[in-house]
Amino acid sequence: xxxxxxxxxxxxxxxxxxxxxxxxxxxxxxxxxxxxxxxxxxxxxxxxxxxxxxxxxxxxxxxxxxxxxxxxxxxxxxxxxxxxxxxxxxxxxxxxxxxxxxxxxxxxxxxxxxxxxxxxxxxxxxxxxxxxxxxxxxxxxxxxxxxxxxxxxxxxxxxxxxxxxxxxxxxxxxxxxxxxxxxxxxxxxxxxxxxxxxxxxxxxxxxxxxxxxxxxxxxxxxxxxxxxxxxxxxxxxxxxxxxxxxxxxxxxxxxxxxxxxxxx
Numbered sequence: 001x002x003x004x005x006x007x008x009x010x011x012x013x014x015x016x017x018x019x020x021x022x023x024x025x026x027x028x029x030x031x032x033x034x035x036x037x038x039x040x041x042x043x044x045x046x047x048x049x050x051x052x053x054x055x056x057x058x059x060x061x062x063x064x065x066x067x068x069x070x071x072x073x074x075x076x077x078x079x080x081x082x083x084x085x086x087x088x089x090x091x092x093x094x095x096x097x098x099x100x101x102x103x104x105x106x107x108x109x110x111x112x113x114x115x116x117x118x119x120x121x122x123x124x125x126x127x128x129x130x131x132x133x134x135x136x137x138x139x140x141x142x143x144x145x146x147x148x149x150x151x152x153x154x155x156x157x158x159x160x161x162x163x164x165x166x167x168x169x170x171x172x173x174x175x176x177x178x179x180x181x182x183x184x185x186x187x188x189x190x191x192x193x194x195x196x197x198x199x200x201x202x203x204x205x206x207x208x209x210x211x212x213x214x215x216x217x218x219x220x221x222x223x224x225x226x227x228x229x230x231x232x233x234x235x236x237x238x239x240x241x242x243x244x245x246x247x248x249x250x251x252x253x254x255x256x257x258x259x260x261x262x263x264x
Contacts, residue, residue: 050128057125060136061118064144069151076154076239079104081219083244085237087251095162096255100248102154102239103219105147113143150186150220153238161255166225171234175260179228181252183245186222186238221245223252 064070083103090097117139124132160167165174221240226233237248 053125053128056133057121060121060133060140064140064148068144068148069154070144070148072154072239073105073147073151076102076104076156077107081106083219083237083240085244085248085251087255090160090162093160093162093164095160095164095259098157098159098161098248098252100157100159100237100240102156102237103241103244105151105154105219105239106216110143110146113139113146117141117143146216149216150222150239153186153222153235155239157237159236159252161252161259163259166236166252166256168225168234168236171225173225173227173234175256177227177229178256179226179230181223181225181236181249181256183240183242183249184222184224185217185220186235218242223248 065074079101081103083101085098085100087096087098089095117136120132120136120139123129124136157169163175165172166178167173219239219241221242221244222238223236223240223245224233225236236252237245240248
């Protein structure tokens with residue numbers, strides 16, 4: 001989104017052209033999505049009335065929460081801004097257990113966008129105006145664009161390392177079959193090209209978008225593990241900050257090597 005705005009508001013374009021482009025985009029959205037919503041609302045609203053409004057509002061919240069993993073973002077909303085993990089002995093396997101807590105998603109500007117979007121959604125329920133529904137979609141959609149990348153793995157993880165192998169939330173691999181354990185970035189990607197605000201640069205809104213995007217991207221690292229002869233890796237933990245993810249990989253590898261060493 002930030003990269004798109006940067007290109008759209010490029011300093012190479014004159015002001016009148018940038019304004020015209022935005023007017024064209026708004027016009028197209030309201031004459032495609034808006035007309036389609038009016039058509040659907042008119043047909044179903046006529047026969048189902050308030051029930052249709054409630055179903056539509058419920059689906060608007062349910063789809064991102066359960067289908068697009070927004071629930072993981074909400075469940076970790078109170079976590080610190082940095083991820084943490086602890087290692088402890090695990091008598092059940094004779095090895096060690098790593099408990100990993102992800103960093104929370106950045107709250108700004110998502111919390112403001114979600115609040116305004118939910119306000120318009122409730123207004124839509126009360127007044128049944130499709131315009132309020134369109135506005136709620138815009139604000140909730142933009143808010144989701146900040147926090148949904150990487151949301152699938154932003155949840156607490158438990159990793160067991162023992163002589164039997166490494167076991168995560170949804171996999172188990174023998175020690176001898178493990179090819180690599182590494183840190184990857186699996187979330188919001190922000191362009192690194194330098195941008196400058198001002199009359200000859202980009203709008204301040206683009207600068208803020210880039211700043212908020214970087215804050216989110218710093219909390220979107222994952223640790224993945226791959227078995228030999230298999231190109232598809234498994235995710236050990238996600239929603240991590242880089243320092244925590246790097247330390248987690250180092251400790252897991254050390255523990256793996258310790259478990260692999262035969263007793264003399």
